[in-house]
Amino acid sequence: MTATAHEPTTHEAIVRPVDWRAPISFIVFALVGFFAFGVNGPSTDVVFSWAAKGTPSVLPDLTVNARALGFVIGGLMFAITALTFWLALTRRKISAWIVVGFALLFLIGLLGWVGAGGRVPIVYLLTGAIAFSVPVVLGALAGAMGERAGVTNIAIEGQLLMGAFTAAFVGTITGNLIIAMFAGMISGSLIGALLAVFSVKYHVDQIIVGVVVNVLVAGITSFVHSSMMTRDEQAYNYPGTLPAIRIPLLSEIPVIGPVLFNQRITTYLMFALVIFVTVLLYKTRTGLRLRAVGEHPLAADTVGINVNRTRFWVVTLSGLIAGLGGVALSIGSVGGFIREMSAGQGYIALACVILGRWNPLAATAAAFLFGFSKQFGVWAAQAGAAIPTDFINMIPYIVTLIAVGGFVGRSIAPAAINKPYVKS
């Protein structure tokens, strides 16, 4: 080695160390896929069925050998893993699309493995997945807005629960589900306002207020549920469900039609809100201000943005979206309020926000993953899968753990998150 004097020796120190986390996570999944679905896979046929209930099947069923499919999937996953090793070695970024593609492959392998010797009803799986996703997606959208403005919204759980409760209660009393929907949304935003008052105005730690607000909402709704609703279901908790609206023509498209265009108004609103929130955050002046408040409140204040007022309204108005998520839980699904029916989905929504790195579109994708795995669990139990449903139900949480722990790389939160802004 003849190092010349020109070569700066400090150069080496600047080189980023090779990040092995992603390739290592990939190879674990590739090995699981290859051996479970391929080597040890069942050698029976699996039928991927595109038929929907009520509409004639247009696409022919796809029949493949489950084990052969497992080998193909495993091979492809190894190929992607090799690619990520190369990317990691050359210190290049592993794009989100590689992760998505890899996940999809694993998913297809899993479907083939569970459905071996039977059918994989694609439309049924997707429809159910969307139904399960709606509250989580809406919660995640509200969470993303709040966090972008610098407020950690742990209270999404409470907003979902309150929205569900209010929608069921008001729906029963007024007999009008549209009024119930708006009531649910407003109740969600009131909870948001409560969080905002304490965290923005009184500077109480946002996580603490959030947790306490959740306790409070759980208490109030459970109390009214047990002291009024269970006493007289007909009078207080019998709202019915929002009707499914079939969109003409579009709903005739095979697979996509029955999945996307024969849904309740809450689901359509969810899709609209995903677009709305994304555009709002990235394409409008309001969104720029909102993000500025979350990233650098002092700078935002200097240019004349009222930081605390912005935060208050962002949290309060995003509560409308989380409240709608609650509406989807009660009158948008089971038609009635069940005690603590949000069952942690607000926390999951928050995890989706982090998983999606504070981007509403990515957070939505993460929420769909949760919805899909939930539906997958339901189907796998019916199909008599070899793995117990408890383990299938565990998948999204393990995936989130892996993701938070480095699979998707270190996530960078908005800089001023959970930091009260005090004008000095």
Added chain:
Amino acid sequence: MTETTKAPAEPRETGTLQLALREIFGASFTRTVLAIVIGFVVGAVLIIITNEEFLASVGYFFQRPSDALGAAWNAVYTGYSSLFTGSIFNSSADTFGAAIRPFTETLRFAAPLILAGLGIALSFKVGLFNIGGLGQMLVAIAGASWVSFAVPMPTALHMLVAMAVGVLAAMVWGGIVGLLKAATGAHEVIVTIMMNYIALYAVSYAMRAGFLHSPDAGTNPKTPPPLETAQYPALLGDSYRLHLGFIVAVLGVVLYWWLMERSSLGFRLRAVGENPSAAATSGMKVSTLYIITMALSAMFVGFAGVNQVLGGSVGLTASADSGIGFDAITVALLGGGNAIGIFFAGLLFGAMKAGGPAMQIAGVSPEVLVVVQGVIVLFIAAPPLVRAIFRLPKSVENGPIAQKFSRTKKGGE
């Protein structure tokens, strides 16, 4: 660069949490009492507005207001007096022994709340937010339960081994959270929530079909009952259900006090809580201390889990934590992070659990107590609000958090 990517946590965030907690933990006695009063007043309002007789008499309130007021008073009196009878002293009992039985029940219910509250408070003190009480308790329940029914041993030894296994399981489960935070910077709130669900499903499976399953339960998730050799002995004879668990809780309080106030480890933990950057500068291994913190926090929570197993003589289901994992957060906040405070906060919440069934019998839904708890902690957590409502003077020492923030700002952020 290696150093920055491996930096354990964002100091800014732990810093603000710590400031907020210092404010909450510095709550004066007056403020705590006032928060409790507000809590019960809000609870009373809820009881009134859902009371059938009251709702019926509101319609003609202006003709005969006494009806509505009487109904309101009756509803609240029935509710709260039955809470008292069910948790403190039953004056209608024949003997004194029977009359104080409710209080022993309060102590019994308080034990796991105190233990879990100590665990959560410990994590708060170090600036970490452990919401993983549920998971840590379940793992402890699994460990202790397995030893208690599957591994026969002599009397006292069996109990101790079951305790040790349960607590160790919880410490490992909690330690993983600390490890993930230290190694990858993953936020402990998300990690603990995810670990809760993983524990819930794993333990449910073990109870349904795995090593914890009781053959008598068919396909239901349930464990066999613990062997008698492992059960906590009764403290006051067989006519009371109070057991050794309460003594364990008292010992836990002492241990927590010694650990946090007297030991050198406690000093380091508090130093990290006060200011992680300063602690790191002075040579403390902050990431290691995070792992230790989570393991210790889970240790106390684990004792609460063990209490659920050995404190009874029946098999358990996956809901055996009875919400204590989450209640512990409110206990820790109300208790102000110090051992004695948590002890009394645990007693208060234990009384609410013990008195619940009596309220139910009296026709008032005990869920109202959850609201009471929530309101109490909300007001403890919001000192300026309580001060504003009761026109309390600003105390300099526990000044509003706003001052502290502006002070740190000027101090050179």
